Amino acid sequence: MSLARADLIALLPLIVAAASVVVVMLVAAFCRQPRAALLFTLLGLALAFATLPLAAEVAPRAVTPLVIIDRYALFYMGLVFAATFAVALLCYGYFGGAAGRHEALYVLLLAAALGAAVLVASSHFASFFLGLELLSVALFALIAYPTRARHPLEAGIKYLILAGLSSALLLFGMALIYAHLGTMQFAKIGASLAAGGYDADGYLLAGLALIVSGVGFKLALVPFHMWTPDVYEGAPAPVGALVATVSKGAVLALLLRYFIAANAYRSHSITLALSLIAIASILAGNLLALLQDNVKRILAYSSIAHLGYLLVAFLAVGALAAEAVAYYLVAYFVTMLGAFAVVALLSRPGAERDADTLDDYRGLFWCRPWLAAAFTIMLLSLAGIPLTMGFVGKIYVVAAGVGASLWLLVIVLVIGSAIGLFYYLRVIAAMCAPVPADTPRVAAQLVTSPGASLTLAALTVLLVWLGAYPAPLIHVIQTAVAHLT
Amino acid sequence: MVMVALIAVLVLGGLLAWYAERWGDAGPRWIALAAVAFDLVLALWLWARAPAAIALTGKGPWLAAVALPWIPRFGISFRLGLDGLSLVMVLLASFLGLVSVAASWREIREQVGFFHFNLLWTLAGAIGVFLALDLFLFFFFWELMLVPMYFLIAIWGHENRHYASLKFFIFTQGSGLLMLVAILALVFLHREATGTFTFDYFALLHTDMAPSTAMWIMLGFFVAFAVKLPAVPFHVWLPDAHTEAPTAGSVILAGVLLKTGAYGLLRFVVPLFPDAALRFAPVAMALGAISILYGAVLAFAQTDLKRLVAYTSVSHLGFVLLGVFAWNAWALQGAVMQMIAHGISTGALFVLVGALQERMHTRDMQRMGGLWATVPRMGAIGIFFAVASLGLPGLGNFVGEFLVLLGSYRVQTTITVVAALGLITAVVYALVLVQKTFHGENRQGWRLADASAREMTTLCAMIAINVWLGLYPQPVLDAAAPAVNALQTIAAGPPQARLQ
Numbered sequence: 001m002s003l004a005r006a007d008l009i010a011l012l013p014l015i016v017a018a019a020s021v022v023v024v025m026l027v028a029a030f031c032r033q034p035r036a037a038l039l040f041t042l043l044g045l046a047l048a049f050a051t052l053p054l055a056a057e058v059a060p061r062a063v064t065p066l067v068i069i070d071r072y073a074l075f076y077m078g079l080v081f082a083a084t085f086a087v088a089l090l091c092y093g094y095f096g097g098a099a100g101r102h103e104a105l106y107v108l109l110l111a112a113a114l115g116a117a118v119l120v121a122s123s124h125f126a127s128f129f130l131g132l133e134l135l136s137v138a139l140f141a142l143i144a145y146p147t148r149a150r151h152p153l154e155a156g157i158k159y160l161i162l163a164g165l166s167s168a169l170l171l172f173g174m175a176l177i178y179a180h181l182g183t184m185q186f187a188k189i190g191a192s193l194a195a196g197g198y199d200a201d202g203y204l205l206a207g208l209a210l211i212v213s214g215v216g217f218k219l220a221l222v223p224f225h226m227w228t229p230d231v232y233e234g235a236p237a238p239v240g241a242l243v244a245t246v247s248k249g250a251v252l253a254l255l256l257r258y259f260i261a262a263n264a265y266r267s268h269s270i271t272l273a274l275s276l277i278a279i280a281s282i283l284a285g286n287l288l289a290l291l292q293d294n295v296k297r298i299l300a301y302s303s304i305a306h307l308g309y310l311l312v313a314f315l316a317v318g319a320l321a322a323e324a325v326a327y328y329l330v331a332y333f334v335t336m337l338g339a340f341a342v343v344a345l346l347s348r349p350g351a352e353r354d355a356d357t358l359d360d361y362r363g364l365f366w367c368r369p370w371l372a373a374a375f376t377i378m379l380l381s382l383a384g385i386p387l388t389m390g391f392v393g394k395i396y397v398v399a400a401g402v403g404a405s406l407w408l409l410v411i412v413l414v415i416g417s418a419i420g421l422f423y424y425l426r427v428i429a430a431m432c433a434p435v436p437a438d439t440p441r442v443a444a445q446l447v448t449s450p451g452a453s454l455t456l457a458a459l460t461v462l463l464v465w466l467g468a469y470p471a472p473l474i475h476v477i478q479t480a481v482a483h484l485t
Numbered sequence: 486m487v488m489v490a491l492i493a494v495l496v497l498g499g500l501l502a503w504y505a506e507r508w509g510d511a512g513p514r515w516i517a518l519a520a521v522a523f524d525l526v527l528a529l530w531l532w533a534r535a536p537a538a539i540a541l542t543g544k545g546p547w548l549a550a551v552a553l554p555w556i557p558r559f560g561i562s563f564r565l566g567l568d569g570l571s572l573v574m575v576l577l578a579s580f581l582g583l584v585s586v587a588a589s590w591r592e593i594r595e596q597v598g599f600f601h602f603n604l605l606w607t608l609a610g611a612i613g614v615f616l617a618l619d620l621f622l623f624f625f626f627w628e629l630m631l632v633p634m635y636f637l638i639a640i641w642g643h644e645n646r647h648y649a650s651l652k653f654f655i656f657t658q659g660s661g662l663l664m665l666v667a668i669l670a671l672v673f674l675h676r677e678a679t680g681t682f683t684f685d686y687f688a689l690l691h692t693d694m695a696p697s698t699a700m701w702i703m704l705g706f707f708v709a710f711a712v713k714l715p716a717v718p719f720h721v722w723l724p725d726a727h728t729e730a731p732t733a734g735s736v737i738l739a740g741v742l743l744k745t746g747a748y749g750l751l752r753f754v755v756p757l758f759p760d761a762a763l764r765f766a767p768v769a770m771a772l773g774a775i776s777i778l779y780g781a782v783l784a785f786a787q788t789d790l791k792r793l794v795a796y797t798s799v800s801h802l803g804f805v806l807l808g809v810f811a812w813n814a815w816a817l818q819g820a821v822m823q824m825i826a827h828g829i830s831t832g833a834l835f836v837l838v839g840a841l842q843e844r845m846h847t848r849d850m851q852r853m854g855g856l857w858a859t860v861p862r863m864g865a866i867g868i869f870f871a872v873a874s875l876g877l878p879g880l881g882n883f884v885g886e887f888l889v890l891l892g893s894y895r896v897q898t899t900i901t902v903v904a905a906l907g908l909i910t911a912v913v914y915a916l917v918l919v920q921k922t923f924h925g926e927n928r929q930g931w932r933l934a935d936a937s938a939r940e941m942t943t944l945c946a947m948i949a950i951n952v953w954l955g956l957y958p959q960p961v962l963d964a965a966a967p968a969v970n971a972l973q974t975i976a977a978g979p980p981q982a983r984l985q
Contacts (some may be wrong), residue, residue, distance in 0.1 A: 057925070077557075130689075364598075380632060383658075385632055386625045386629045391628070392556075394665075395621070395665070395669075399669050402670050416661075425635070429651075474558045475558075
């Protein structure tokens, strides 16, 4: 088997991403300056992003049985690279800029992005597992990166153990399917299923169920969600953003591809189980978020609920469903990155804990109006209020659900969103409250890094612009998912 | 383009007012006043040239229309249209906008820029609701007016503002999501029948569906509008929100936001689902009658002056619900008239209560009494609007209530007879209001400044309008009649309606 020129062009985004991991590693080893490492990281990501149109010209193309480069994969790769770009900018300010010693962080960031990019392009269990592990291993280290603080270490170990367990489940599920069908390629699995599909055979059903559970851990769906609030709370804010967006988005994109290519939608037991998981995630995520006083934990539970909403679209099956998932994911990426960016901007480098209690946000509207306005817009987008991407995303998801007549799921979604308003408004109300007179204002004295501020501003503008005029993005998404179904 | 200007001026004015805060508190007030006044003038100009416009374009009752593609994927377009009904509502909204800017001139002293930003954006959302002819756009504006209203209550409200604002937001947003599901269900049904995605109001009229489906979708719309209206049993958010909101917030809530619910019933529920609405009419009319009586009884039981006024809204809007579902020319015109008159009279009462609270720092009627002697001008105005509120012949509210009762008597005799008792209960709460505050003995020894020139101008303008509505309602009826008749034709059957 040899690689043709077109194959190389198709693989270019992955090759550039992999090369920049090596380059940044060398830079970090010899130059030891965070600024240089950051610059090369951003350059690598920008280059990888720039090669996407080149690869799109030869797409769709199956390069080796492992990877398929189609517009769907390229779209999500673009999303992953852009999100990692934003996270890198946030990390620089968060870890103390030029003064903080955090060059190695960027190597891990790029490795995580590479893993996610492999994941969204994989069409084979081997590349699926490879991508997932590359992503997870980078994340363990990223979460526990501030080694002197207690919470990040705790969160890192928690994530390590549970991710290890979920990987084991995943492998076992893959093994069961492979043992039965003798192939690990998604398309061949779909083709070689007997008339009854997964449900007719205990091994296949067990295999699929194990895969779904393994993926459920990564997506933090109820009942596999226990790690999420602790990890979100413990992880440094920019890394939390990475866990919330890149890791979950890539895994969900892959799951969608697997379900379509390997015909997993035909399994009634699994779709039923996923429906129950969606209902449980929406209700549990929203109800548990009500009890939190920590902004990061609120975001964690809210992300559990949002993954539940995404599952509603996921279960609607069809072109509209794939579009809805893609649009909602973009909205979710922008919003979560923005929300964590606010937390990162408010936190002091090297502090024992981030600015994440509700008290840290009291009166923010009056001392840091721009920051508070940006956060308000992010929260309103999470709540699905007009003029934000979250609104269009919610319309998309409900449209997909209604189009597929998933009435129960849609009603649960409506109830969940109504409950969700309560805790989003709680944060907004805290920001509107008068500034507490007796407490020293940490927030007012902070000097914020220009890179992180610019990132937040860009995210906010994007959120409002694509929320008010979503047609261009919808066009891109339509071409991206057209090939898939 | 006139209609885009109506909305854009408020949106831009809001942003400008927020920005102008840095140069002092006067800037935002004048900018807001100018923006709202511009809208009022524009709406009056549209009204003045209305007959000519109808004659010129020959497009039926639409005075102006705009359609631009927005999200082609779903057949969503930025489609605005203005007929007599919308025009009357826009006039009401912009006039009450003026009133609320004037009412907050001295009451609001903190974050003046952001306050006026929220005020103008709420109005922009409400006017958008009155103009939208695309169901997605309608929902967009419907949701858009909630957030600034939430801020108005949550930041500048009274003691219990957080609870009240949260309750308001969750009730209206939750019911709004039900409406979203109903809208999408309707759109998908239409796509099944025709193969195209569209949110266009005219395209969606007369969509074929099974009676039970139509009933469910209609209920989705109805609940959202009934919460906003508010009809018993969906009214529980209202007393809290009205009571805790700043004066301007209460005026806008009662005068404009509640009307969006009534407008939705008129424009969407019955025309889109005529058969289902007809079957549902007895229930809806019964809810209307219950709202009239229940609101009045609860108003009577209040000791908080503002809460009393808030409950009268439930009672007054019950007439609108009754009139809309009676669905004949008299009842519909009565409902429109009642919407306008209630906006003016209740708005004025809220302004008055706000002025009293600003001076006395209490809304407790047990601590009031005998205020006539110290504030005679406010007392006289109070009596006028209390009497307007109870439906005295010669004033606007009487015309509305009378027409509604006249129209619905032919449809549901029993319910109308029960509802007519509301005219008596209204007398009770209106007189209690006057008696407890202005009459009796001034035990607390209040010595207050009487209404200022600004307050007198605002309130006297409202008095003039109310008297005019009561004595010569024909212009308003003339403006709304073609639109209301068109709605009836639309609901009655497809052939003629498509042409309009």
